[in-house]
Amino acid sequence: MTKMTMVQALNLALRQEMAKDDGVIVLGEDVGRDGGVFRVTDGLIDQFGEQRVVDTPLAESAIVGMSIGMAAYGLKPVCEIQFSGFSYQNFHQIENHAARLRWRSQGRYPMSLVLRAPYGGGVRALEHHSESREAYWAHTPGLKMVIPSGPRNARALLVSAIRDPDPVIFYEAKALYRAFREEVPDEEETLPLGRPQLVREGKDVTMISYGAMMRPVMEAAEVLRERQGVEAEVIDLLTISPLDEEILVRSVKKTGRAVVVHEAPRSFGPGAEIVSRLMEKAFFFLQAPIERVTGFDIVIPPFAREKSYIPGLERIVAAAGRTLNY
Amino acid sequence: MTKMTMVQALNLALRQEMAKDDGVIVLGEDVGRDGGVFRVTDGLIDQFGEQRVVDTPLAESAIVGMSIGMAAYGLKPVCEIQFSGFSYQNFHQIENHAARLRWRSQGRYPMSLVLRAPYGGGVRALEHHSESREAYWAHTPGLKMVIPSGPRNARALLVSAIRDPDPVIFYEAKALYRAFREEVPDEEETLPLGRPQLVREGKDVTMISYGAMMRPVMEAAEVLRERQGVEAEVIDLLTISPLDEEILVRSVKKTGRAVVVHEAPRSFGPGAEIVSRLMEKAFFFLQAPIERVTGFDIVIPPFAREKSYIPGLERIVAAAGRTLNY
Amino acid sequence: MPRTPITISENIEYLSILDEEGRLDAELEPDISGEMLLRLYRAMLLGRRFDERLLDLQRQGRIGTFPPIKGQEASQLGAVAHLRPGDWLVPSFRETAAEVWRGRSLSSVIIGNNGFSEGAVIPLDHNDLPVSVPVGSQVLHAVGLGWAARYRRKDDIAMTFFGDGATSEGDFHEGMNFAGVFQAPVVFVCQNNQWAISTSFAGQTHSATIAQKAVAYGMPGIRVDGNDILAVYAAAGEAVDRARAGGGPTLIECLTYRVMMHTTADDPKRYRTDAEVEIWRQRDPLPRFGKYLLDKGVASGEEQNDLEAEVLQEIQDAVDHAEKQMRTMGNPLDMFNHVYAELPPHLAAQREELARELAEAGKEVQS
Amino acid sequence: MPRTPITISENIEYLSILDEEGRLDAELEPDISGEMLLRLYRAMLLGRRFDERLLDLQRQGRIGTFPPIKGQEASQLGAVAHLRPGDWLVPSFRETAAEVWRGRSLSSVIIGNNGFSEGAVIPLDHNDLPVSVPVGSQVLHAVGLGWAARYRRKDDIAMTFFGDGATSEGDFHEGMNFAGVFQAPVVFVCQNNQWAISTSFAGQTHSATIAQKAVAYGMPGIRVDGNDILAVYAAAGEAVDRARAGGGPTLIECLTYRVMMHTTADDPKRYRTDAEVEIWRQRDPLPRFGKYLLDKGVASGEEQNDLEAEVLQEIQDAVDHAEKQMRTMGNPLDMFNHVYAELPPHLAAQREELARELAEAGKEVQS
Ligand SMILES: Cc1ncc(C[n+]2csc(CCOP(=O)(O)OP(=O)(O)O)c2C)c(N)n1
Ligand SMILES: Cc1ncc(C[n+]2csc(CCOP(=O)(O)OP(=O)(O)O)c2C)c(N)n1
Ligand SMILES: [Mg+2]
């Protein structure tokens, strides 16, 4: 066990999987010599060489398109898109091909491909560097969409994503990269994709979130207990899609109330799907409308105003209060 | 008044707006000489010349990127993407720029741009020619997303879209292009964007849909009356985003039940947002979970199987039945 | 020298060996065995007759929309002829002759054109990708495949096909550039059939040739008479050998013509003249090659006639076989197959929904 | 001639006028008025000193991350100097000197670098687009603007800037190709500063120059010494005149160097040697131009020193002004402005939500 930041934990995941499986290839802009602009791939090129840690020219569609070819060949490309705000340059390669090639070839070609990209706000970045648009991928059949919430699960999920036979979009919250350290076991650890985790038990209200928002959500749960004696149950989705609602439904059947929290814009966002699943599967148990605490339906503003955009502790606490007092 | 197909009605809209405003420019692949692969732009080049009906090289990002430049200049480009399945090639131009340039320039540059694209299944087409992914755009702040359901509203909405100061993604259901004719007035007609329409009154259940699905939905409403004496109220969204839920909420407060129908995949799809808005605004009035009748969460299959994918009359009737018997 | 021309070090050439009058440049004549010549001729003939038959079937409503290849057989076959089974063919959507050369069955083409996913299946003994509809997008996959082969220390290469229209797409550019930087073993074959639906070559690019676009990527480029199978064969042979030997990628432009409509949904009379088409009908690659074989004594007129009959029979058998097969296909529940390696719970539930619906409608399907 | 080289008809040249030793090729010396020479020198100096000051501010935490331009002043100013107010500058993110030349205030740069949307405002008397961060994407907007100007029968042109890295993006290719086909009045200026973050020019493309990429689009291309403002000025002048006269687009490659880090978040020591940087520091465009003015008698050493003081004062005033302005900025509710021409109902409601939240938190804002 070592205490690690999320950057270090992700680096460990890559390092161990690369050592274990020579089919794993890391590629992207500045992932080699530079070690990635956030240093997630730091040092990999020294250990594995330029053949396995590939600095590419500046072209996202090509990075993904080339990865698709590699995956069809049977390799396991882990490509980095420098910021998720530039993953739309390769949207068509993902939608038209990565998400379909296994299916189109009737199972002939595997598509074990991971697209890593930093997402989300809170790091005083330039325009296009703070978006949270996981819903685009979550709505795309054939993909898996994963977002870890801390060093330990980031490492375990990345290992699982690399081993997964299907294409995985793996978003990493920039705000978490160096925010805190966690014990991460040296030995191998995986986490199954498609399984949300109950991370705090409670009986009064269910809070559902993922990624960077897990921190204010957990804080809010604590504050609710301290301030009002409210016991919030908290679920970390980890995998956004395919969304397994079972544990969510179970929790809401118990609490009767739910708050969904994400940075992404509200309308047509991830929260809407969660609301819908809960309404479909736990209709009679709901005591109040489910609250969505989300980014607004506008472009996330440049950093002078981003704090007011991103859901924070008080916004979450207030929403929980509303469901409780409904 | 002339009886027109949707193709003819769209052509009329373009023709009249172009005649009226020399800032309106039509551009895209095969829109000129060929009149568009579905003939929506048929004859425009003869009337307005090559300067206003521009056949472009084969590059979607360029078509949209060039349109963005035109719009910043103050023109009103109406670009055609040949099939919505190829609009992901220009996803970044829309997300990174079209949806933001007014905002980025603090209101300095207008972005009066319409992106027309045929969408949806039911015409025995090749792969990538039958998708329904309006949720991508609906989730993107700064855009408007419009889908007409017949010749007359198609014409009126397209005129409004062209005059709108904001970028509009305008999806046209291929299945409706020549499916039926409607009286379309010769004189100008517009419809406000952002206003769903109540198209059938009823008291037992609210059915909400748009685009090509309006036909089976209206049929289902009729069948429900005939078979079971159920009075379904039907709402045609017309504008998917910005979604104005007012009329939906009012209806559901009356009926207590709702069925949402779309071709798009279910998860993280447009229906989820509608469900969420209704749950937020009409929670106490809901007598049963809202039913989502949608495409499955898979790539729409090639045409031998597409009938089983796309929601049809019986699937809709059955869903209405479920909410009524809940 | 303060104002000096920049020397273009890339080699960009034009190649023609057997011209449209059937005149042979004997010095450049590639050394092809009689057996290979016959195989190529048969494949061209099969490609041609199959295309014609598909058009009939489409007009009879027995298949859906499809893109005819007539006139482009030489461009395709002269190039794929060099591939070994372990190599990768990465087609667009208009390379039926090339796909069939690589082992794709005629019946699978018919089945695919009838909207059955089953038609896309690639023969197990060939490493090819299925048809790719989004124009230009497949070019990048070839780069990844070529890169991967080299990484695995195989001397397999990737050959990708695309049209003149495709060269306008960003993906073509990104793919060429990546191939150049990584010196990937990829042969880029542009079938410049001079039309992209209604857009002429002149409307597609202001460049005089596609071949010279190789200059932008520091890569050799060559334009060949694409209706001259000997020229295509010679140029592709050089490119394939270079790629296999580690010499990097090549761009080949086959100058040919789309004699038919873009797809069966298209009406070319709207945008081009019959006169232009007529000129190109005269340049037909098939009789040109037939005459060469005749002159060379590889296949007599009679032998060519026999081949014709053989090929027609093969096509008839394929149609019969496909139509028989399709009667047992189409279980709607199969649409859930292969979307993921394993069906996730929510899809299992949706599959169940559909199964229930079908059962209620009295449709018998195994679920 | 069955195997013949394809003649490249595009004119691709290299241009240098005032070399790094300060030697002038008098024959090629462009005819620039003394007033213009002084304006250009002042703008270079302002660009340089402002860049240095921004770096200080960033290190002091008084602005956010930003991309320094040091060493690229000549590439930018030699080109934009030809634009008229009605023309369009379409920048990437590393053209601060060019933007300032066009009338953008220094304080707006500081404000923008502090995360205020207000910083992006374009002066009303110039037709420029704001900074564009997605690499290569802006190139297409220039084509649309140029096209639109010509459609409106104006002889205004568009000039777009981008880096060597940007030439790998599909959008660069699509933009060049569209400009060629439509003969749009666009000048494409590539600042080849030889690095795209950590990727060297050699790792970016296998092409020997950026200029020769023009061949792919049937367009003239020229490579100039980008640290030689006379060469940039001469080449850009020709290109601008050609575009304005209806002669179509041009690609200009300014060979220069990113002397500083990519952005203040970058550490170039990880991927390049100090020795390489040192070589390029010697080629600094600023003293080279200063010496030329001295030799030419346009500005004495003393005059240059006075300019230096003047420029520093201008920068100080801008910093003061910006910091004062920012104290009155930042109403969070403003984030809802300009997303649409009119606020739609759901956004009005969300704005209301935020206003309530801020009120509850005791924050005073006008809603
Ligand atoms: C990305 C994309 N845009 C548009 C289309 C529609 N489309 C199909 S084929 C075609 C023309 C292709 O021209 P070319 O590349 O020359 O190939 P050809 O059809 O001549 O073989 C177009 C526009 C498509 N399939 N994909
Ligand atoms: C589409 C896109 N991909 C990646 C990035 C991240 N990024 C910003 S600048 C840059 C390098 C740009 O290099 P170049 O075009 O040479 O311009 P320079 O920075 O040298 O001025 C990268 C990779 C981006 N902004 N946009
Ligand atoms: Mg073509």
Ligand SMILES: [Mg+2]
């Ligand atoms: Mg650069």
